[in-house]
Amino acid sequence: MAPIQSFDELPTWLLSRAAARSHRILHAELAQLGASGYDFRVLSVLATTGACSQRALGDAAALDRRDISLTVRGLEAAALLSRRPDPQDARRTMVAITLLGQHRLAELSLALERVQRAVFSPLSAAETDTLSMLLARLATG
Amino acid sequence: MAPIQSFDELPTWLLSRAAARSHRILHAELAQLGASGYDFRVLSVLATTGACSQRALGDAAALDRRDISLTVRGLEAAALLSRRPDPQDARRTMVAITLLGQHRLAELSLALERVQRAVFSPLSAAETDTLSMLLARLATG
DNA sequence: CAGATCTCAGAATGACTGATATTC
């Protein structure tokens, strides 16, 4: 590999810039709906896995234990999910998505589809697939 | 495009995760040397463009006006760059890299090469090139 | 005067760490 000439040609820099643009678009779209990325990830997990503990939810949604607590309580205040103590294990708080939460998730999912189109509009569908495959291998290290 | 099933298959999510892993590796490597990503970007720009105003430096290093000010003063305190008022325009502060700064940049550049290898080790060289090309087109929008 | 440059103060976000109380 040639010595580094300019930082803006570094692959890590290109990755950082592309992700920053993606994040801006994603966040602007979700902010219009009054939601955060955390909100979407939590509702998305709950819709597919059903009721689960906050711990399991945090693992599945890739959220820190600190942030899962805050996010879940915010969503509970908006009646998008319900919480109740686990009768099997009093340490756990079981979380489940509500009907309102499912409608909210459907709304956010449409926004996410718009985001995908906006972010990857510079690429063809085939190129986007290639990129996704390479990114998936990078992300897991 | 199929309806969204799971957030962790979204291309924007893969992009975000890959960038997060890259950032962790980059930051850990720079932290060992007591430097930040801002530091490296500023020194890298100064080494290639020569002396310039803080404004031009901020544009080239993709740094906010707030952060260019803080970063430059920190690097000045470490004697890695020098600042002097522009005799042509008293509004400007001209910044130039010092010899010590060039040595520091060389050290950081070696670290950056290690980072590239670590981040992109899951991919072949050809795949990394393909990825970089796609990311470059994404980053500019 | 408008405009450019630099500085300071603060904030929002994402990701993370330490500590604590409770429970198994």
Place this chain on the structure above:
DNA sequence: CGAATATCAGTCATTCTGAGATCT
């Protein structure tokens, strides 16, 4: 007792906005 769960406290890096001072 050790281990797991949820919560509260704060940190850190990145990015950005508003305001003011100085100068062209």
